[in-house]
Amino acid sequence: MRPMLATRGTTVPTGAAWLHEVKWDGMRVLVRVAGGRLQLFSRNENDVTIAYPELAGLVEALGDHEVLLDGEVVAFAGGVPSFSALADRMHVRQPARARSLAESNPVTLIVFDLLELDGEDFTGRPLSQRRTALEGLGLAGPHWQVPATYDDGAMLLEATAAQGLEGVVSKKRSSAYHPGRRSKDWLKFPHRASGSYVVGGWRVETGSTTRIGAVLVGVPAEGGLLYRGRVGSGIAGRSGQQLLELLRPLETDGSPFVDEVPRVDAQGTTWLRPEVVVEIAALNVTSGGRLRQPAYLGVREDLDPADLTEPGEGADAG
Template sequence: MNLPLIPPMLATPGTLPSAAQDARWAYETKQDGQRVVVYLTGDGGFVLRARSGEEVTAAYPELRPLGGALGSTPAVLDGEVMALDERGRADFQLLQSRMGLAHAPARAARRAAQAPVHLVLFDVMHLAGRPLVRLPYAERRERLEGLGLDGPHWSTPAALVGHGEEALRATREHGLEGLVCKRLDSVYEPGVRSRAWIKIRNMHSEDVVVGGWLPGKGRLTGLPGALLVGQRAGGRLRYVGGVGTGWSRRERDELAGLLAAAATDVCPFDPVPAAPGARWVVPQLVGEVRFSTRTRAGMLRQPSWLRLRPDLTPEESSADLPDPPP
């Protein structure tokens, strides 16, 4: 392949640009999938590489026809592979059943028939033998949209210039992961986490009950490394995940004392989660956590601790959770 290997440019977590700067930025929906760089060789060849640089082409056979979409024009494109649920929303848990199949093409083909993916394209870094990384984002987007890359398993959604507050509000109203803000004059910085791209993740917060903890290691020896938390559903305390971030050292010390006082040999979760080395506690501590979304099984994704809620009882941490697998 005579195309340059280009690691993807990365966004920095942040907030919306100011109103005075709004017109200088474009806004794209933040996708919940696997970031990929797409190589179209111009002779029908098609290669996908993950953010790590690993080739993952074989994991997504339904995307191979994209190799001929530009005819003899070679290109390097940036995008995200997603698996969509029945409502047409990205479902990362569904995608996980596809991500590990790069070296199992037969299984990948079977999974493609059951859970096909969709590739969203949002940048072009090399086209027709010419590098485009030094061009401003606005010009690269114009080149990308001019390619007309919309097919059965791929698309090029439009970016919105200006109106950042409206764009962010729309992602929240539609339950989407968030927004990526891209400065119109920004060049493409391969492999760099740049302030010219800002990602804003829509987060949710809910109350949970602490039912156990995992001991920390290294400088956290003797302290909780993660809390095991649950929510009430169907008269039981259902495990919804482990929370390992969000505390100061003082808060972690305080929690250690509270957990020691509530120690028990009985797991309060029903069913009992697979958590080797867990220490169980009487489920009396209520806390508030922040998270990005839930899996289909009701587990919290990317949870972080916000605060203890001594004003709440464990019975108030109820949630509408799906039935556990038999």
């Protein structure tokens, strides 16, 4: 199963028909607890349980209940959710390394929906009923929580901006849960221009013959990628080395971009098969579709290029 997704909104809705939640800057997951076992699945249905050992206690916290939950894995930096902090956790597949990082850089599971409870399918029930049942599970622990909802979306949007949070998601209380679908019953209002893009090429760092200095990114289009720009900021040190290790096996002779890449960007670029998705923050997008002042945040191992159904669409809370 894949999670239900939100549509980008223009104006935060008002009235009793809607509730509003904080939009979390993390990795969307579906969480199954059954038979005394915890499993976490990313948006592209990969099992990522091994990366987050600190969540194992959720089995005991649920007692005899078996559930399927929808939520977000979040890592905090300076008290604020940070995708950059989470990126260090997402790629880990070695249990010992995961346990070490769980101590130094722990995550929190933010649970905001209940899809199954003790063998009963809740997806056809209205959100208001799903939330009541979810809150009744008493999930408040050292690494998991059920966040509050709010009646005043405009107030929440203003408060999240002041606190440096990612934004707001507004949901109809009557909405059913539609797995894998993007719905206007859920609307998202992010504060910053951050999204996911596919890497189509890489360039060496100035003065080096081996270190990565920049990547060329785009969004999926028929036959390849549409070019969105060159990203160099944020690619350094260990994160840059980890990225290069992922890209090296994908090197190829031809450009994956279906439109023209400016010569200044194409010169010296090593082209890649478009398979790696990365998260990019940018000031905004120019009228020509180029990212302004982009910065690399990390690899989105929870996403495949096929998951990017909208330009720059990430794996956020909807």
